[in-house]
Amino acid sequence: MPKQIILAAHFPGVNNTTVWSDPASGSQVDFSSFVHLARTAERGKFDFFFLAEGLRLREQRGRIHDLDVVGRPDTLTVLAALAAVTTHLGLAGTLNTTFREPYELARQLASLDHLSGGRAAWNVVTTSDAFTGENFRRGGYLDRALRYDRAAEFVRTARQLWESWPADAITGDRDGGRYLTEAAPGAFAHHGDQFDIAGHFTVPRSPQVHPVILQAGDSPDGREFAASSADAIFSRHGTLEDGQEFYRDVKSRLARHGRQPDDLKVIPGVTFVLGDTDAEAQERAHHIRRQQVSPQTAILLLEQLWNRDLSGYDPDGPLPAEDPDVSGDAISRGRAGMYPDPVRTARHWRALAEEKGLGIRDLIIEVTGRQSFVGTPRQVAERMNHFVQSDAADGFILVPHLTPGGLDDFVDRVVPLLQERGVFRTEYAGTTLRDHLGLSPAATRRRPPDLQPKVTVPA
Amino acid sequence: MTEKSLHLAVALDGLGWHPAAWRLSRADATAPLTARYWNALAGEAEHAALDLLTIEDSLDLQTSWPDGTDDRVDELRGRLDAVQIASRLAPLTRHIGLIPTTSTTHTEPFHLSTAIATLDHISGGRAGWRPRVSARRAEAGHFGRRDIPPLDLARLDEPETVRLVGDLFAEAGDAVEVVRRLWDSWQDDAVIRDVPTGRFVDRERLHYIDFAGRWFSVKGPSIVPRPPQGQPIVAALAHSSVPYAFAARHADIVFVTPIDAGHAAAIVAEVRAAEETVGRVGAPLRVLADLVVLLDETSTLARDRRTRLDELHGAQFTSDASIVTGTPGELADLLAEWHRAGVDGFRLRPAVLPDDLTAITRALVPALRDRGLFRAGYPGGMLRDLLGLPRPVSRYAVAATA
Numbered sequence: 001m002p003k004q005i006i007l008a009a010h011f012p013g014v015n016n017t018t019v020w021s022d023p024a025s026g027s028q029v030d031f032s033s034f035v036h037l038a039r040t041a042e043r044g045k046f047d048f049f050f051l052a053e054g055l056r057l058r059e060q061r062g063r064i065h066d067l068d069v070v071g072r073p074d075t076l077t078v079l080a081a082l083a084a085v086t087t088h089l090g091l092a093g094t095l096n097t098t099f100r101e102p103y104e105l106a107r108q109l110a111s112l113d114h115l116s117g118g119r120a121a122w123n124v125v126t127t128s129d130a131f132t133g134e135n136f137r138r139g140g141y142l143d144r145a146l147r148y149d150r151a152a153e154f155v156r157t158a159r160q161l162w163e164s165w166p167a168d169a170i171t172g173d174r175d176g177g178r179y180l181t182e183a184a185p186g187a188f189a190h191h192g193d194q195f196d197i198a199g200h201f202t203v204p205r206s207p208q209v210h211p212v213i214l215q216a217g218d219s220p221d222g223r224e225f226a227a228s229s230a231d232a233i234f235s236r237h238g239t240l241e242d243g244q245e246f247y248r249d250v251k252s253r254l255a256r257h258g259r260q261p262d263d264l265k266v267i268p269g270v271t272f273v274l275g276d277t278d279a280e281a282q283e284r285a286h287h288i289r290r291q292q293v294s295p296q297t298a299i300l301l302l303e304q305l306w307n308r309d310l311s312g313y314d315p316d317g318p319l320p321a322e323d324p325d326v327s328g329d330a331i332s333r334g335r336a337g338m339y340p341d342p343v344r345t346a347r348h349w350r351a352l353a354e355e356k357g358l359g360i361r362d363l364i365i366e367v368t369g370r371q372s373f374v375g376t377p378r379q380v381a382e383r384m385n386h387f388v389q390s391d392a393a394d395g396f397i398l399v400p401h402l403t404p405g406g407l408d409d410f411v412d413r414v415v416p417l418l419q420e421r422g423v424f425r426t427e428y429a430g431t432t433l434r435d436h437l438g439l440s441p442a443a444t445r446r447r448p449p450d451l452q453p454k455v456t457v458p459a
Numbered sequence: 460m461t462e463k464s465l466h467l468a469v470a471l472d473g474l475g476w477h478p479a480a481w482r483l484s485r486a487d488a489t490a491p492l493t494a495r496y497w498n499a500l501a502g503e504a505e506h507a508a509l510d511l512l513t514i515e516d517s518l519d520l521q522t523s524w525p526d527g528t529d530d531r532v533d534e535l536r537g538r539l540d541a542v543q544i545a546s547r548l549a550p551l552t553r554h555i556g557l558i559p560t561t562s563t564t565h566t567e568p569f570h571l572s573t574a575i576a577t578l579d580h581i582s583g584g585r586a587g588w589r590p591r592v593s594a595r596r597a598e599a600g601h602f603g604r605r606d607i608p609p610l611d612l613a614r615l616d617e618p619e620t621v622r623l624v625g626d627l628f629a630e631a632g633d634a635v636e637v638v639r640r641l642w643d644s645w646q647d648d649a650v651i652r653d654v655p656t657g658r659f660v661d662r663e664r665l666h667y668i669d670f671a672g673r674w675f676s677v678k679g680p681s682i683v684p685r686p687p688q689g690q691p692i693v694a695a696l697a698h699s700s701v702p703y704a705f706a707a708r709h710a711d712i713v714f715v716t717p718i719d720a721g722h723a724a725a726i727v728a729e730v731r732a733a734e735e736t737v738g739r740v741g742a743p744l745r746v747l748a749d750l751v752v753l754l755d756e757t758s759t760l761a762r763d764r765r766t767r768l769d770e771l772h773g774a775q776f777t778s779d780a781s782i783v784t785g786t787p788g789e790l791a792d793l794l795a796e797w798h799r800a801g802v803d804g805f806r807l808r809p810a811v812l813p814d815d816l817t818a819i820t821r822a823l824v825p826a827l828r829d830r831g832l833f834r835a836g837y838p839g840g841m842l843r844d845l846l847g848l849p850r851p852v853s854r855y856a857v858a859a860t861a
Contacts, residue, residue, distance in 0.1 A: 020652060020659055021652070021654045021657075029580055029683070029684050030580070031549075031550070031580060031581045035550075054682050055569070055682065056678075056682070057665070057680060057682060063662060064660070064662040064665055064680075066658045066659060066660045066661070066662045067657050067658060067659065068659060069659055070650075070659050070660045070665075071645065071649075071650070071660070071681075071682055071683060071684045072682060072683070073573075073576075073577035073580055073581070073683055074570070074573040074574045074576070074577040074682075074683060076542075076543065076546075076574065077542065077543075077546045077573075077574045077577035077578055077581065078546075078577060078581070080542075080543045080544075080546035080547045081546045081547065081549050081550050081581045083494065083547055084494070084498075084547055084548070084549070084550040084551050085550050099567060099569075099570075100567070100570075101565070101602050101604075103518070103601040103602060104518070104565070104566065104602075107539075107540050108540045108542075108543060110539075111539035111540035111543040111544070112543055114492045114493070114494075114539055115493075115494045115539065115543055115544065115547045116494075117494075134676070134677075134678035135569045135677050135678055135679065136567055136569060136675075136677070137567055137674070137675040139676075165537070169537075170488060170489055170536075170537070172481070172487070172488025172489060174481075174482050174488070177482065177533045177771065178532050178533060179481060179488060179532060179533055179534055179535055179536065180531075180532040180536055181532075182532065183529070183530045183531060183532050184520070184528045184529070184530065185520075185536060185537070186520060186537070187528075195603060196603045197600065197601055197602065197603040198600055198601075198603075199519065199528070199597055199600045199601045200519065200520040200528045200597070201520075202517070202518070202519065202520050202537060202538050203537060203538070203539060203540075204489070204492060204537040294657040295657065296656070296657035296658075297657060
């Protein structure tokens with residue numbers, strides 16, 4: 001049997017991938033938009049729905065960035081509501097560990113897992129960013145070097161809390177008058193560098209026990225964290241060869257942590273454009289990129305590399321002759337840095353613009369945001385399947401460029417072709433997200449010996 | 460209708476407010492861990508056109524002790540996050556207000572603000588929030604970021620306790636202030652989608668809140684556009700002067716706990732005086748009296764059930780709120796009397812769920828309607844409309860146009 005493809009649907013986010021200027025673009029906030037995308041994904045038998053998170057509005061040149069979608073609802077609250085309008089779809093949320101505490105987040109996720117019948121997932125992110133910290137009690141306290149330490153300790157602590165109620169903690173024996181098997185369930189204690197907490201967890205063991213853990217970071221630390229702690233990783237590597245190399249690398253790290261290759265799924269985030277013919281798809285892809293890169297956005301994206309105020313430049317004119325400013329603070333705040341070597345990248349862009357005779361906007365369209373899969377439904381299905389069968393991925397998180405209808409065509413036209421090939425489910429076989437992803441059930445150990453409840457009552 | 464309709468709310472917690480409720484409840488012992496259970500309760504409450512439901516929550520395990528996890532095995536333990544439950548209910552209800560409880564002591568005001576704003580978007584303007592303080596050491600130990608001494612009911616009047624409680628309420632006040640500023644930080648018309656200039660928002664209509672207080676500073680603006688109600692409803696439970704003042708400053712609804720009609724009138728007077736003292740502007744607080752209710756077809760049946768529950772519990776059940784044991788008709792008479800004494804409505808705490816909720820919706824509500832005291836259905840609109848509260852303009856919009 002060929003490898004089965006994992007598919008997830010990303011709700012369009014707050015960067016220029018999301019085209020808000022199109023007449024078909026709907027609300028980014030109305031719950032109906034979320035319902036449409038989630039139900040479309042479930043109609044297509046997708047594994048899960050995915051929400052990103054922002055905790056501070058982005059700024060550029062000291063002002064709120066106004067060219068992309070701005071604003072979005074709270075991740076956890078949306079996911080709980082989506083549990084009411086879907087039945088099988090996994091519900092994954094990006095939730096920052098820097099500005100949360102394990103006790104509170106673990107109970108929110110365990111609650112979501114109960115209220116969705118075992119469909120909760122958490123994309124673990126951590127930031128050291130003091131800019132975002134200005135919205136929170138502790139501010140920008142976290143040293144950049146400690147980001148993955150915090151993330152790993154956070155996940156370990158959350159899992160300890162999720163396991164703190166024994167599976168048989170509630171007996172509910174009305175005649176015998178015994179609600180609990182033993183008094184004071186949920187006992188835990190964690191004493192670490194990031195957290196020093198003890199007490200009792202309030203949420204009885206949830207259907208998945210451990211909600212599914214996702215991880216995005218691509219650095220060696222990020223890969224190692226995924227290998228030790230995550231169920232899936234979704235860093236993107238464009239070409240088949242890059243994907244295969246990444247796949248080999250992260251899977252090879254698992255044994256060190258006592259894990260099997262199947263325990264960590266590789267599901268990169270990808271974009272797609274469909275057309276009746278290849279030429280039509282290519283033309284649509286170019287049209288979408290022009291929508292994604294307005295003249296104003298072109299200047300802004302250029303500024304993110306150059307790290308200078310370029311507002312005086314003509315979007316159709318030549319690139320700046322001077323090199324990027326690598327000395328000062330980033331001009332753009334609230335997003336991850338994208339260019340490890342700005343000067344080198346700038347020289348490359350200048351050479352490319354000269355060679356092809358491109359102005360600023362056309363150059364930006366050329367070098368940013370090229371869609372991952374462009375073609376007829378058959379071509380896209382074949383290429384995606386090829387990526388998976390040749391171990392460049394285990395599946396994909398699809399990022400549509402339109403809210404809320406951006407996934408409709410894919411579900412109507414590509415999914416049936418994947419199903420025909422026997423590489424994608426035609427019905428859900430299980431009920432939990434762990435079932436869908438083929439992940440082994442989380443540890444079901446009984447009371448850890450060092451955390452026996454302090455008080456026991458004779459039966 | 461001859462008299463003004465009273466407001467009717469139901470407080471949901473576990474399998475009911477009596478500690479032995481789970482012994483007699485028609486629902487499964489683990490039902491409160493399921494969405495189906497909460498949907499059934501909300502559907503029942505909405506069918507009778509109740510104004511709103513509240514969902515209890517706490518950052519520690521239920522306990523019979525003032526502080527710390529107890530050793531009982533015969534009571535319900537464990538619960539889900541109240542905001543998650545409220546949000547799970549939102550798409551499957553259409554009219555009823557949804558008011559989850561959250562702590563303000565260990566949580567981030569920014570997260571609280573965006574969660575309740577989102578609940579308001581999802582529910583089409585039916586969100587509320589009941590902030591509460593976490594005064595227990597057990598809760599503090601779950602966060603490990605501050606030391607709170609064990610709560611001792613015998614020492615409530617000692618200066619250290621008074622200072623701690625004062626601080627916790629002051630912090631809660633700051634939290635509500637931040638939450639409310641964030642709700643206002645997007646003007647209603649901030650999203651412009653102006654294709655010629657390429658701008659999605661008009662950033663002049665987004666506002667930093669620049670809050671700096673003793674416990675935290677929050678820059679803003681929110682990440683969530685302004686909620687449909689502008690300001691979702693804030694409710695506070697209050698038993699004494701410090702929380703009355705907190706409610707008068709920060710809340711739209713106050714839940715109070717009178718023991719009789721005369722006491723109800725006295726509390727309403729105290730609440731009005733607190734409004735005066737803090738210089739409250741805008742609509743006065745909606746004052747809802749809390750009552751634990753245990754209802755049956757005859758008073759004898761109700762009393763017998765109460766006795767049975769107390770026997771199962773091993774002690775007489777007491778509560779911060781009065782306990783009414785009787786028929787729906789008797790309760791309707793009592794509500795009419797307290798309503799005349801000046802309370803705007805009631806938050807009923809069913810002793811056993813869903814049993815006593817069903818008695819409220821199927822027997823008490825018709826009895827109130829017979830007396831001309833309760834609406835026949837929902838008039839339409841958002842929770843603010845139902846409560847007769849105007850939709851406030853964003854404070855920043857006012858400043859911007861002034």
